[in-house]
Amino acid sequence: MSKFIFQGSSPISEKDFKSHLGSLCQLENIGVLLGAGASAGCGGMTMKGVWLDAISSSTSIVNDLLYFNLITQENITNQDVNVEQLLDQVTQYLSVYKKMAPLNDDSALEFRPVTRLQKILLCLYQSVTKAALLVERESFGNENLGSQEQFKYHRELLEKLISNRQPGQAAPMLFTTNYDLSLEWAAEEIGIQLVNGFSGLHTRTFQPQNFDLSFRNVNAKGEARFGHYHAYLHKLHGSLSWVQEHDSDIKEIPSALAKSRYIDPLLNGEPVYDKQFLIYPGANKYHHTIGFVYGEMFRRFSEFLSKPQTAIFVNGYGFGDYHINRIILGALLNPSLHIVIFYPDLDTISTDTAKLNEAQKCIKKLKSLSLNQITIVGGDYKAYFNSFVKYIPKPVLFPRDTSTQDLVAAINDLVQSGNQI
Incomplete structure (x- = not known):
């Protein structure tokens, strides 16, 4: 038996696990939930990485945080800083100090509490962005970014999920807490349509009914007409390409425009985060998700998990978001739901509950439930995003050495050579 794969609370062999995954991929509904770890291998950062980037970018942020008692020296020593909670606390402090700030404050502007808190926020927001x-800041917004080697496994994930669907089954559901555009870039490269709730040619606005639409080939006959050319993408916490100014509707804009209008100014030190061009992580983000767009995203997530014959694969998500954990735990009342969790640090979770953080407590609880509908994969690198994608089987009729990208390249070569197909 494997020492890093558990179904319920019992270890299973890697062979049995692969067989189990093959069966799950044939269920009526299949989806994935991706967190920061799923993008760490292609240039992203985990929350620990965000914290380390923030303190390396600003020489004063640590002293300012200590001044306001927002962190302790022990937090700094252990690098145990929850950036989500920190952003929430700084925002709350800033709101209070703005109301308390006297009009005749004679202290230098840079030493005023409001100014110092605003600098902390800016630094953290810059690191999150x-x-x-x-990709390199200069190339963000360029075309064909999805063709880069770093997005190889994102392309492979989409190809496998799409090709495993049988005639009449639902298209794959993608849920992510990430703001990055890895899935969008990968889908564009291999010609897969992503339905993300936004529609419009010149001005793309959010319309929830878009999630009830699908693509099909009108020229296909019989069962072939129900083949899939798309997947559904739900960005639970927003996106770098979503903007909202002055309480207007949330719009989706091209990445190049997002870079020039919002990302570059922010990284250059302008406090454009006041325009809420994305929902930053924070313990108060459950409050933000009550809004129209985010409320709809979470409703769809909960609705998906309640459907019969459903499987969801969780990778890169650290179980640090209480509202998502609550939805997952509640969904276990669905007897035909199967959850496969890839959690690299599974082996390091202490048996002493008092020493566990909230995320680790959630994982330990899921494992202790001893439900066969829950499978947890640990083993450090064996649970990374690339390993997760490799575990997903290709369908029997899908050529093992041929991908959608290879087929597109072959067709382009034929066209360029002047041959007729």
């Missing part, structure tokens, strides 16, 4: 770029 840099973590979501994935």
Whole structure:
């Protein structure tokens, strides 16, 4: 038996696990939930990485945080800083100090509490944004970014999910807490349509009914007409390409425009985060998700998990978001739901509950439930995003050495050579 794969609370062999995955891929509904770890291998950062980037970018942020008692020296020593909670606390402090600030404050502007808190926020927001770029800042917004080697496994994930669907089955559902554009870039490269709730040619606005639409080939006959050319993408916490100014509708814009209008100014030090061009991580983000767009995203997530014959693969998500954990735990009441969790640090979770953080407690609880509908994969690198994608089987009729990208390249070569197909 494997020492890093558990179904319920019992270890299973890697062979049995692969067989189990093959069966799950044939269920009526299949989806994935991706977190920061799923983008770490292609240029992203985990929350720990965001913190380390922030303190390396600003020489004063640590002293300012200590001044306001927002962190302790022990946090700094152990690099145990929850950036989500930190952003929430700084935002709350800033709101209070703005109301308390006297009009005749004679202290230098740079030493005023409001100014110092604003600098902390700006520094943290800059690090969060840099973590979501994935590519060099100068190339963000360029065309064909999805063809880069770093997005190889994102392309492969989409190809496998699409090709495993049988006639009449639902298209794959993608859920992510990430702001980055890895899935969008990968889908564009291999010619897969992503339905993300936004529609419009010149002005793309959010329309929830878009999630009830699908693509099909009108020239196909019989069962072939129900083949899939698309997947559904739900960005639970927003995106670098979503903007909202002055309480207007949330719009989706091209990445190049997002870079010039919002990302570059922010990284250059302008406080454009006031325009809420994305929902930054924070313990208060559940409050933000009550809004129209985010509420709809979470409703769709909960609705998906309640459907019969459903499988969801969780990768790169650290179980640090209480509202998502609550939806997952509640969904276990669905007897035909199967959850496969890839959690690299599974082996390091302490048996002493008092020493566990909230995320680790959630994982330990899921494992202790001893439900066969829950499978957890640990083993450090064996649970990374690339390993997860490799575990997903290709269908029997899908050529093992041929991908959608290879077929597109072959057709282009024929066209360029002047041969007729």
